[in-house]
Amino acid sequence: MPSDPALRVKALESLLVEKGLVDPAALDAIIDAYEHKIGPRNGAKVVARAWTDEAFKQRLLQDASAAIGEMGFLGRQGEHMVVVENTEQVHNLVVCTLCSCYPWPVLGLPPVWYKSDAYRSRAVIDPRGVLREFGLELDAAVEVRVWDSTAEIRYLVLPQRPAGTEHLSADELADLVTRDAMIGVQRLAAPGGRS
Amino acid sequence: MNGIHDMGGMHGFGPVRAEDDEPVFHQAWEARLFAVRHALGAWGRWNIDSSRHARELIPPADYLRMSYYERWLAGLLTQLVEVGLVTHEELSSGRPAAGAEKATPPLHADGLERLLAGSPSTRDVALDPIYVVGDRVRARNIHPTGHTRLPRYARGKAGCVVRDHGVHVFPDTNAHGQGEQPQRLYGIRFEATELWGEAASSREAVYLDLWESYLVRA
Numbered sequence: 001m002p003s004d005p006a007l008r009v010k011a012l013e014s015l016l017v018e019k020g021l022v023d024p025a026a027l028d029a030i031i032d033a034y035e036h037k038i039g040p041r042n043g044a045k046v047v048a049r050a051w052t053d054e055a056f057k058q059r060l061l062q063d064a065s066a067a068i069g070e071m072g073f074l075g076r077q078g079e080h081m082v083v084v085e086n087t088e089q090v091h092n093l094v095v096c097t098l099c100s101c102y103p104w105p106v107l108g109l110p111p112v113w114y115k116s117d118a119y120r121s122r123a124v125i126d127p128r129g130v131l132r133e134f135g136l137e138l139d140a141a142v143e144v145r146v147w148d149s150t151a152e153i154r155y156l157v158l159p160q161r162p163a164g165t166e167h168l169s170a171d172e173l174a175d176l177v178t179r180d181a182m183i184g185v186q187r188l189a190a191p192g193g194r195s
Numbered sequence: 196m197n198g199i200h201d202m203g204g205m206h207g208f209g210p211v212r213a214e215d216d217e218p219v220f221h222q223a224w225e226a227r228l229f230a231v232r233h234a235l236g237a238w239g240r241w242n243i244d245s246s247r248h249a250r251e252l253i254p255p256a257d258y259l260r261m262s263y264y265e266r267w268l269a270g271l272l273t274q275l276v277e278v279g280l281v282t283h284e285e286l287s288s289g290r291p292a293a294g295a296e297k298a299t300p301p302l303h304a305d306g307l308e309r310l311l312a313g314s315p316s317t318r319d320v321a322l323d324p325i326y327v328v329g330d331r332v333r334a335r336n337i338h339p340t341g342h343t344r345l346p347r348y349a350r351g352k353a354g355c356v357v358r359d360h361g362v363h364v365f366p367d368t369n370a371h372g373q374g375e376q377p378q379r380l381y382g383i384r385f386e387a388t389e390l391w392g393e394a395a396s397s398r399e400a401v402y403l404d405l406w407e408s409y410l411v412r413a
Contacts, residue, residue, distance in 0.1 A: 013227055113213045121205040
C-alpha cells in the first residue's frame with residue numbers, strides 16, 4: 001500500500017468494497033451522521049434544560065444516563081453517562097489519558113486538541129496550567145476535579161449558568177453553551193459581556 | 196502494557212493548541228477511515244478493547260509521530276489481518292485474492308440507527324460489591340503486559356470510592372479473547388497530592404473509573 005494516508009485509505013476502501021466487506025452507502029451515512037446530526041448542540045440542549053428545569057437537573061446529576069436518555073441523546077460512545085456540575089467552589093475538567101474517550105452523542109467527535117498528547121498528558125498533572133492556556137484563570141480557592149475516562153463511563157460538565165440570562169428561554173440558553181464549557185476548559189460568558 | 200499511550204502525567208509535549216472553528220474531519224480520508232472502521236465493526240470480529248489494544252501496540256516512536264487517525268489506520272490494518280477479514284497479500288496488491296467469494300456487508304445505510312445506538316458495557320450479573328462509597332482503596336501496583344485501563348500514574352496510590360457504576364465488561368480479558376469476565380466498576384477519587392506529591396495543590400483531585408480487581412482495601 002502507498003505511504004500517504006489519503007492514498008492508503010482510498011486503496012483500503014476500494015479493496016473492502018470489492019470484497020463485499022463494507023457498503024459505500026453505509027459509509028456515506030455514517031459520515032453524514034457525525035458531520036451533521038451528532039454534535040455539541042445535543043449537549044447544549046441538555047445543559048439548557050438543566051438550567052431551566054430543576055427536577056430534570058436533579059435527575060441528570062443523580063442518573064445522567066436516564067435523564068439524557070429521556071432526551072434521546074444516549075448512544076455510541078455515550079451509553080453510560082455521568083454529569084458533573086461546576087459551581088463557585090468546584091470546577092470540573094474531562095480527559096482521557098489512555099486514548100481519547102469522549103461523549104460522542106452529546107458532544108460529537110472530539111476536537112484535535114482533546115486527542116493531543118499535550119492535553120492527555122497534562123490535564124491530570126497540571127489542570128490549572130492547561131486551563132490557563134484556554135484563557136481560564138481559576139481562583140486558588142476553587143477545587144479542580146479532573147475526570148479521567150478510563151472506563152466506558154462518559155463525562156459531561158454542567159457549566160454554571162451565566163449571570164444576566166434569567167430572561168432567556170431554554171432555546172436561547174442552549175445557544176450560549178459551548179463545547180469547550182461542557183468539556184470543562186471554558187467558563188461561559190454572560191451574553192454580550194465577559195465572564 | 197506500559198506503553199506510550201499511557202500518557203497521564205508526562206511532561207514535554209508542550210502547550211495545548213486549540214483550533215478555532217475546527218471541522219469535524221480535517222481531511223476527506225479521515226472521514227472515510229472513520230466510517231470504514233465503524234462499518235467493519237459490524238462483522239463482530241473485534242471489540243472496543245481489542246481495538247484500543249491494537250493501537251497501543253504501535254511502536255512508541257511511530258505512535259508519537261502519527262496523528263490520531265493515522266493511529267486508527269495502523270490499528271485497523273493490524274486487526275483486519277489478525278481476524279482474517281483481509282490478507283497481507285490483498286493489502287499489498289489492493290485486490291481481493293483470486294477466486295475469493297464476494298461477501299455481503301453486515302451493515303447497510305438502513306442499519307445506521309443500530310450502529311449509532313452503541314452497546315452498553317454493563318452486564319446483568321449478580322455480583323455483590325466488595326467496596327461501598329466512602330471506602331478507602333488502593334490501586335494495585337501491577338504491570339500487565341497486555342491491555343489494561345489502570346494508568347501508571349494511579350498504580351500504588353490510595354483513593355476514596357465515590358461511585359458504584361455497576362458491573363461492566365473487563366477490558367483486560369476482553370481485549371485478548373479471554374471473555375468479558377464482567378466485574379464491578381467504581382469511581383475513585385485520588386487527591387492530587389497523593390498522585391503527584393506534596394508540591395501538588397491540595398485543591399485538586401483526579402477521578403478514575405477502576406474495576407474491582409485493580410483495587411485493594413487501603
